[in-house]
Amino acid sequence: MVRRTRPALILLCWGYQVTTPSDITSAHDIRDDHLLAALLDGMDAALFAVDGGGRITHWNRQAERLLGWTAEQAVGRKGLGGWAVRDADAADVNDRLLRVLRAPGGGGPRQVQEFPLLRRDGGRVLVRAQVTAVRGPDGRGTGAYCAFSEVHAQLDLERNLALSEALLTDAAWAVLVVDADLRTVAANDRAARSLDATPVDMLGEPLGEFIGAGIEELEGALEHTLAGQAPDGPVEMWLTLREDDCREDEYGLPVPRDVEGGERCLLGGFLRLGSPLAAQAAPLGVAWVFQDVTRTRRAARRVARRAFRDGQLGRAARAAAECADPMEAARLHLHYALPGFAEHALLDVVGTQRDPARAPALVRIAQSPEADAYPLSPEGVAVRYGAGHPAPQAVERGVPVRVSGASDTAAWAAEQRWPEGTEHALCVPLRSRGRGLGALTFLRGAGRRPFDRADTAFAEDVALRLAACVDLARATGGS
Known part of the structure; x- marks a missing residue:
């Protein structure tokens, strides 16, 4: 050879x-x-x-x-x-x-x-x-x-590589890349901070490990992008981190989630990533480029909410000015305050025959909506609240009381003599000329967030107008 x-x-x-x-x-x-x-x-x-x-x-x-x-x-x-x-x-x-x-x-x-x-x-x-x-x-x-x-x-090619490197290092936008299985393959520091994680902890993990409420909407946008149907413009998503969604107190009971402290608003777009070397277009994944705009959106939402509530108070005041009966004016204030604020509103006043040695006996004289558990007579219906009920506490202490239901919401609402499905309550005292006249109660269901300080301030504004109407009705010989 x-x-x-x-x-x-x-x-x-x-x-x-x-x-x-x-x-x-x-x-x-x-x-x-x-x-x-x-x-x-x-x-x-x-x-x-x-x-x-x-x-x-x-x-x-x-x-x-x-x-x-x-x-x-x-x-x-x-x-x-x-x-x-x-x-x-x-x-x-x-x-x-x-x-x-x-x-x-x-x-x-x-x-x-x-x-x-x-x-x-x-x-x-x-x-x-x-x-x-x-x-x-x-x-x-x-x-x-x-x-x-x-x-x-x-x-x-070098510009594309430099752009990818810049986005995944110190870009002003958060960038998160997922593969075709919706598992994280890359994330810059800003994206990891927005999700309360580190880039290393996120690698290879599905987004459901970090995001609780809102994950269905996010995964739907990612899947549509993989299919070539990415959203046309920026998408605004309200998401709740899983850690915030699973908080427990010292007794192991879930802590009520506050929208102002738990949800995060992320504004961004979705980009489909494909291989330029493949003969047929095959998706490599999706890049989610977003910014955390939670503070801005919360501030805008608070301003819009306050403007709407102020408008409702103004409309109620103009309508009440045309009422000859002060109690009719009180009911108008109650109806105008309810939209967008709570599911139920209850107006209880202190009975005229009151024993100073005992807790105040409250009489239900108005409610909204009208079709509630108690059919009201013109003289009202006495409500037998149990010991420690927040409505008598608000009257005695002269301060608002906020409460939320326990694990058994149905039993808790029935025990408090509130409509079925009630989970959050806010009781505000009615005071006029240095006297406690009763309590105004707003109720929310399980699908709503608990009452916060801004809600309490609005309820106190409504209570001031209701107290003036109730005091005027008594001063003019009403019930």
């Missing part, structure tokens, strides 16, 4: 290393030649190689596609001058290609060069090339290979 020896060829380009042995059989040599040709032609980068004298030894299909010169026309030529490079530039380009061989050690590190090349049709193209020395068995440089691409295409 004939054996032949040739210098080893090592190609280092785009992360690949290909070595052809220097001492192999002819059969292996043939197979390796085919393998090397297939590797060179399958590369995404244009590539050619030169020996120590500047003669072209390899020319792949990408170089043929970019410049128009075929491998048969290029391989074996001495230098690039006169065909792939203008004669005026030939000496400079050839010197820059072989400069890596003159470095100490027989071959320098990879060098990045930019120079103009000629297409077969006579046009010029500016390329960015990576030039690397090819070492022989003795470690000396025997040639060089040049992997190149058009400068504009390379700059576009």
